[in-house]
Amino acid sequence: MKTYLDCVPCFFKQALEAARIAGAGPRKQKEILDELSRILPSLPLTASPPEIGRVIYGLVNRLTSRKDIYADIKEKSNKLAMSVYPRLKNKVERSSDRLLEAIELAIAGNVIDYGVKNSLDVDKEVKNILDEENNRIRKQKKGVFEYKKFRQALRRAKTVLYLADNAGEIVFDRVLIEEIKRTDTDKKIICAVKEKPIINDALVKDAYRCGVDKAAEIISSGSDAPGTVLSLCSKKFLKIFKEADLVISKGQGNFEVLSGVHRPVFFLFMAKCPVVAREVNCGVGDIILLHHPGTLKTGKGKRGK
Numbered sequence: 335m336k337t338y339l340d341c342v343p344c345f346f347k348q349a350l351e352a353a354r355i356a357g358a359g360p361r362k363q364k365e366i367l368d369e370l371s372r373i374l375p376s377l378p379l380t381a382s383p384p385e386i387g388r389v390i391y392g393l394v395n396r397l398t399s400r401k402d403i404y405a406d407i408k409e410k411s412n413k414l415a416m417s418v419y420p421r422l423k424n425k426v427e428r429s430s431d432r433l434l435e436a437i438e439l440a441i442a443g444n445v446i447d448y449g450v451k452n453s454l455d456v457d458k459e460v461k462n463i464l465d466e467e468n469n470r471i472r473k474q475k476k477g478v479f480e481y482k483k484f485r486q487a488l489r490r491a492k493t494v495l496y497l498a499d500n501a502g503e504i505v506f507d508r509v510l511i512e513e514i515k516r517t518d519t520d521k522k523i524i525c526a527v528k529e530k531p532i533i534n535d536a537l538v539k540d541a542y543r544c545g546v547d548k549a550a551e552i553i554s555s556g557s558d559a560p561g562t563v564l565s566l567c568s569k570k571f572l573k574i575f576k577e578a579d580l581v582i583s584k585g586q587g588n589f590e591v592l593s594g595v596h597r598p599v600f601f602l603f604m605a606k607c608p609v610v611a612r613e614v615n616c617g618v619g620d621i622i623l624l625h626h627p628g629t630l631k632t633g634k635g636k637r638g639k
Contacts (some may be wrong), residue, residue, distance in 0.1 A: 335590045337379045337386055340609050346370065348389050354534075355407070369415040375519065383609075384590045391560070392495040392533055399442030402531035404569055409438065411502025412543055413533065415443070419545075422509045433488075434481060436513035441621050443506025445501065478616050479623045484600050486627075488514065490578035493522045494576050497562050497592075499585030499603075500533075501540040507584060508546045515549045523550040524574055530558040535587075561587035565597070586610055589622075598628045 351368050353363045365529050370393060377386050395401060422439055429435035488494070498504050498512060498532045504527075511523055529536045536544075556568030562583070564572065575581065581599045584593055589601045590610065601624045605611040611618045 335593045335613055337377075337380055337383050338380055338609050341382035341383050341386075342605070345374065345386060345390055348387065349394055352391060352403055353398065354616055356394060356400045356403045357408050358398050362397065369393055369397065382561065382563070384559045384587045384591050385563055387561075387587075387627070388532065388559035388563070399476075404531070404623065405532045406538075408501035408534050408540060412540060415502040415505035416544060419509070423512075424508065426509060426513055432513055433485065433517065436510040437481065437484070437623060437625055438621070440506045440510040440584070441602050441623065442471075443503040443603060444602070455638070478614055478620065480600075480625045481623060483523070483625050484566070484623060485510040487580055487598075487600065488517075493578045494524070494580045494582065495574055495578035496523060496525045497583045497585075497588050498525055498527050498541065498546075498579065499535050499588065501536045501544075502534070503568070503585075504536045504541055504546060505544045508544055508549065508624070511546065512549045524578070525550040525552050526555040526562070526571060526574075527552065528558060529554045529556050529568075532558050535560055559587075561585075561592050589614075589624075593626060594629055595626070596628050599626045600624070601626060 338589040346367060349366055350363060352364045356365065373389070373393070377389060378482055384392060391403075394403065396457065403421060426432050426435045452608065496507065498507050507525070511525065515521060525541060527537055527541050529537075531537065538554055540554055541547065546552055553571065553574070554568070555562050555571045557563050559566055564575070567575070576597065581587065581597065583599050583601045584603065586603045586606055589603055592599055593601070593613070601622060603622050604617055605614055605616050605622055607619045611620070614620075614622060614624065616622065
């Protein structure tokens with residue numbers, strides 16, 4: 335997915351919010367926005383929003399001398415999500431369709447995202463997930479919730495690559511990963527997280543802290559962008575990405591960078607902005623389980639359907 339002009343104001347809002355979270359004063363905040371104004375014209379709109387986001391957050395890190403601006407926020411998110419983990423498991427165990435329930439919870443957990451919703455009250459949002467998840471999701475399962483296709487692909491897959499998104503949210507991913515593993519204990523599941531701190535995205539330490547290692551092998555993708563930018567990923571990850579029977583891509587950022595890849599991918603996320611909603615042909619706030627069949631170059635250079 336390319337970057338649209340509508341994304342530009344959001345870039346400035348994200349830079350300002352990150353600067354404030356980093357503890358920068360008004361003068362430093364203005365310096366960051368001035369520097370962003372200087373470099374933004376050189377960034378091509380053909381790049382995906384997460385690729386530009388990587389530059390923006392790198393700028394904030396450099397000018398504030400902070401390596402992990404969102405460290406405290408990620409720790410709070412992890413603790414809150416882990417505190418409701420037993421309730422999440424209970425909801426799955428009581429469901430007549432355990433896999434569907436786990437998918438719904440995993441996608442609902444995608445609201446934990448400071449990168450898009452920077453005024454987020456994590457505690458309030460986790461409570462809302464548990465209180466409203468059933469009605470909210472089932473009302474929105476229309477043309478962008480391809481559960482039957484997902485279930486069929488999962489049944490055939492021997493190896494599953496799960497691309498995680500945010501800290502805290504990864505607890506909800508754990509519930510889905512554990513349910514996938516329960517249905518077939520021989521299935522190999524690999525969970526990929528980010529290489530270095532970027533916004534509130536999950537790192538290897540977050541995945542272990544939240545118990546994901548109990549059901550999946552944890553690896554770093556090698557990317558330090560707020561999305562799995564393949565050109566930034568390690569050779570090890572790219573090999574797994576290419577060879578996995580099934581790739582589950584979590585979060586809006588991963589959709590933005592992988593929506594045009596050649597291999598099939600299932601995207602799980604909540605549409606959080608009008609630009610992405612238009613791209614998917616859904617509404618802002620809608621729950622997405624979308625199958626991307628992969629793009630293949632034909633003799634005329636067009637994408638296959």
